[in-house]
Amino acid sequence: MKILVLNCGSSSIKYQLFDMTTTTVLAKGLVQRVGMAGSTIDYRKGDAGKKKVYECDVLDHKIGIAKIFELLTTGEEAVLKSLKELDAVGHRIVHGGDKFSSSVLLTDEVKKAIRDCIVFAPLHNPPNLKGVEAVEDILPTIRQVAVFDTAFHQTMKPEAYIYAIPYMFYEKHRIRRYGFHGTSHRYVASRAAQLLGRPLNELKLITVHLGNGCSICAIDKGQSVDTSMGHTPLEGLAMGTRCGDLDPALILHIMKQYELTIPEMDNLLNKHSGVLGISQISSDLRDLEEDWPNKSERANLALDVYSHRIKKYIGAYMAVLNGCDAVIWTAGVGENSPIVRSIVHRDMSWLGIKLDFEKNEVTWRGAEGDITTPDSKVKVLVIPTNEELVIAQDTIECVS
Amino acid sequence: MSQKTVVVYGAATIGQELVQAVATAGCDVILIDHSEDMLKKGLARVDSCLDAEIARWGLTTGEKRAIMSRIKSSTQVSDAAKGWLVIETLKETLEVKRQLFKELDAICKPDTILASNSATISITEISAECQHPQRTIAMHFQSPIVKVPLVEISRGLRTDEATYKAAVRFANMMNKTVISVYDCPGFVTTRIILPMINQAVKVLEEGIAPCEQIDTAMKLGFGLNAGPLALADKIGIDTVVFYMENLYTETFDQSYLPAKLLKKLVRAGYKGIKSNRGFYQYGEDGLRIDNSGLKIEQLSQTFAR
Known part of the structure; x- marks a missing residue:
């Protein structure tokens, strides 16, 4: 075929x-x-x-x-x-x-x-x-x-996808959380089950997809129960140039104060924010990680904000899932940034995560594997994503 | 240059704004002006307008580079032949435009669309001496072109359907809403805004209310972005008078007879923002100075009645 x-x-x-x-x-x-x-x-x-x-x-x-x-x-x-x-x-x-x-x-x-x-x-x-x-x-x-x-993400329940705004927007315009990167979250979840040697339908997983866009997903028994991107890919984690979660009142406040038009505000949030907006150095994490932590205070701040948001979501999704067997890191940054992984997983032992810092350092550039110590209750896996392969597999399934 | 190249003729303010808008929409564009100096100034203005956009978070530096890379310039009319669409933005006089259209008609392939940005002159008249008038059309972009999401399209008596459809597609590609009329100088916007400005000037002349109050009343009362007098300063008071005279000649409608004060201001060199002084005064940065509105009690001293 x-x-x-x-x-x-x-x-x-x-x-x-x-x-x-x-x-x-x-x-x-x-x-x-x-x-x-x-x-x-x-x-x-x-x-x-x-x-x-x-x-x-x-x-x-x-x-x-x-x-x-x-x-x-x-x-x-x-x-x-x-x-x-x-x-x-x-x-x-x-x-x-x-x-x-x-x-x-x-x-x-x-x-x-x-x-x-x-x-x-x-x-x-x-x-x-x-x-x-x-x-x-x-x-x-x-x-x-x-x-x-x-x-x-269509398996999410209403409590996860309904926004707390007048219900009419959902009924009339289908405004709700949809979530993105589904193909990638699905692929790394099933690959994680293989690596863990356990059936997917008994696992609680949190998948962290960090590329140009970033999203995180809570997966229970192979089904998405919550994800950080929303109606558009702007919500959730801080990204290269996108702001992610934000006090919505700020949008009104900034637009009024600077007399910004809708396209200008749109650009501010999508292209001038994220780690680029904070650091004013680059949207590329690799530039901020150069000489870390001695590059500059702002580069460190951008990395810390980026990582803190991920940590917060992992905690939240552990609560949503009532537990977690493994956290999975994937896509450009997820697969290749030991620094972000170490900032996020620092001090998470109470939640059952103990990072093996040596394994963390060497698992990148296409490498796959567990980066926790043997006694870590929750496993942390790095799994290179392969969305094209999933699309090819789905294609075969649909035509045969 | 690909088949998508658009030519903008005339490097004055409107031409420069149009070039920026077309390149921002993703098309390659050639700006033509016979004056090397005008081209240089026009392109420098595009550059600084894009910088201003970046400062307002409207663009990224990468996007600016991409936009600038799409813009070429030329002093040769013959380069108009490189576009599938040529938009002319010359001075608002029939003779100048008619002459250029005659030239373009001879230079460009018969299926190249020739558009005029004219607000107040009939496209049928502009294209009177063209061999292929079916490919001529009026496309009125409003300043600031990058921001105003409207294009008024006017078909001449001989404009064909393919030309009209291509013009609408192009405007939509630029994310503009189109309103269409048939061979109608002034379209809708200019037809309606000029009498409003004229009445505002008369209200001022008669001492009913000062500039600031006239503009505030119209702005707040009807939800406009700018009041009529501020708008006249922006368009240019000389241009306003010029438009009115064109439309008066066209319609013989009294509401287009310019109020006396408008002509007096033009004679005194009070042309609006471009001369730093019109109904209001403006700093070198083009921003209006507070409380600088023309005072009616000073009018008799400033201008002999």
Whole structure:
């Protein structure tokens, strides 16, 4: 079974081709600057092949996807003899609203539902859909599957997803917590069960996904019961440039005092806040961790605020779950920042967490494993996420 | 340059604002002006406006770099041929615009859309000497273009449907709401705002209320962002008079006959924010000085009645 996984953003297309009979990556890459001057496509044969970058005009998603198909089937680095070898295409779709609690085969009806969710994710759902339609145009008969970022969190109960504002907003506009990164939280939870050697349906897990966006999820018996991102990906943890949780009155206060427009305030919260806003150095944790803790007071403060928020959520979710078997760290920062992990897990022994600082230091750059001492009641695991693989697996499940 | 390149003709304030808005919306854009000096000043203004946006958290430095990288400039009219859409922002006089459209019509491919930002001149007249008038249209962007979410589109008598649809798509791509009219100088906004400014000036002239109170009444009473006199200062009082005369010629409607005081102010060089003095006085930073409204009792001394 050969499955192509696509993640279509507003100006980029990420792709990965899997051979699912052997669970290997045949090729992967990224199209950048779709619809702009100076577009590029990079292509890598296999999981670790040498990256080749091609320059070409990619005026829209359809041209980009046609170009990907061309690279996969022709030339010296081709991995398919023809597109007939391709069994199905899986798409990452950001928002499925409350209509989808699992991945589904794409039909006209599903497409309409995704279109209805544009109001929730105006920047993401439209390019996601463009990708689906582009593949349809080129390969009218191929089966396509939608894998939603929001689907995994649909198991949350109303007490976790209803905001304490007039109920009318939920009834009329479906304003509620949806949560994101569902594919990643789901993947690392099931991988954790394998590592712990216990069935997922008897575990209480807290998964910490720290990438560009950050979210944390309480998982009971394999089901999401609460998550930190909300109606939009702005709520919850402090992130690279996003503020996360905030006193909502501050938004009104700042807008009034500085006479900011709605787009300006939107930018302030999404692009000028987080660790960048505090440190004024960088949104990239690696820059703040350089020479830690001697870089600067503000860099340390940014790291401390970032880590404190994570610690607070872990405590809260332990209460929500009434216990915890393991905390799992994943994605860019989660997999690669021993510093943040050590700040968060410092002084958590009362909650049953004892970090093995040596293991913590060496578990990064794709390494997987437990970073606690043998007597730690709650395990802390580092697990590299693999959302593309989950999308490929879901795709097979939906088409067979 | 990709097929998405837009050309803005004229590097004065409106042209500069338009270039910024188009590049911010993600399009490549060429700013054309015959004067090298105007181009330099225009681009410098775009640069400083983007910096001001960053200071207000409206943009990031990375976004600014991306926006600036989309902007090119040229002194050659012939470079207009590189755009699929050319928007002209020249002075509001029929002859100047008609001449430019004639030139653009000869330079550009027949399917290139030629748009005029004219507020008060008929697009049908502007395109009178074009070989391909079906691709001409009026698109009125309102200053400050980056912020005002409206574009008024006016179809000329010979504008075809494809041109109109492309203009609407472009405006929507820039996140602007479109209102459309048929060959109508003044559109809706200019038609309605000019008599309001005129009446405000008459209220001032007759000594009914001072500047500050007129503007406060209209602002609070009708939820406007700015009162009519402050607005006149922003548009430029000379421009206001010019628009009124154009629309009076067009409609012979008395409400467009400029109040006497408006003409007196223009003659005295009180043109509004751009000359630091109009109905109010402004500092070098363009911000209004408190309690600087024109005093009616001083009018007779300042201007012979």
